[in-house]
Amino acid sequence: MLIKSLKSLVVTVACLLSANSFAGLITDVETFGSGQKLNALQQFSWTHNILDQGFTFGTAESASIKIAFRDDEKKFFKDGFEFATIQIGFVDLQDGSLLTIPTASWFGDLGLSSLAKLNADGTLFVQVTSTLGDFFVDSSTLSVVTSDVDVSVPETSSLMLFGLGLLGLGLMRRKVRA
Numbered sequence: 158m159l160i161k162s163l164k165s166l167v168v169t170v171a172c173l174l175s176a177n178s179f180a181g182l183i184t185d186v187e188t189f190g191s192g193q194k195l196n197a198l199q200q201f202s203w204t205h206n207i208l209d210q211g212f213t214f215g216t217a218e219s220a221s222i223k224i225a226f227r228d229d230e231k232k233f234f235k236d237g238f239e240f241a242t243i244q245i246g247f248v249d250l251q252d253g254s255l256l257t258i259p260t261a262s263w264f265g266d267l268g269l270s271s272l273a274k275l276n277a278d279g280t281l282f283v284q285v286t287s288t289l290g291d292f293f294v295d296s297s298t299l300s301v302v303t304s305d306v307d308v309s310v311p312e313t314s315s316l317m318l319f320g321l322g323l324l325g326l327g328l329m330r331r332k333v334r335a
């Protein structure tokens with residue numbers, strides 16, 4: 158009985174430890190009403206801001222972005238080729254300008270310079286240009302993995318010590334009984 162309750166205690170402590178992991182995830186979604194229509198050579202830009210999601214400067218470890226595209230394709234008359242240029246950040250050699258066919262969602266990881274920008278001010282500029290064809294930009298989702306400083310570390314350690322202490326106590330009692 159005692160061992161059983163100790164086991165559940167250890168499991169509880171383990172759960173607390175994993176809940177106190179150092180990584181966090183911030184998701185910032187920008188939607189553009191019923192979709193922003195882009196005709197040939199038109200541009201559309203927006204800025205993600207993760208400060209209002211409780212972002213702490215310098216804690217972004219990695220980030221990815223998903224842009225949802227939708228073709229304006231008519232039912233009977235398929236239009237021609239579609240190309241979009243995606244620019245992430247203002248001057249960003251690593252992320253560069255990416256050419257994509259804007260008929261489905263585009264997904265990409267942010268490069269170091271965009272990550273540095275996020276860490277510096279919590280914002281990220283994104284711009285889409287219709288290089289060819291016409292299509293909709295429906296939404297943009299920025300996901301940032303953060304290494305938030307864990308203020309509950311001392312608490313976790315004492316909980317673990319408490320758990321280990323109880324475990325030791327239980328083992329001692331078991332020895333005495335045997």
Ligand SMILES: [Ca+2]
Pocket residue numbers: 185186205206207208209210
């Ligand atoms: Ca935001």
Ligand SMILES: [Ca+2]
Pocket residue numbers: 228229230236237239290291292
């Ligand atoms: Ca089209």
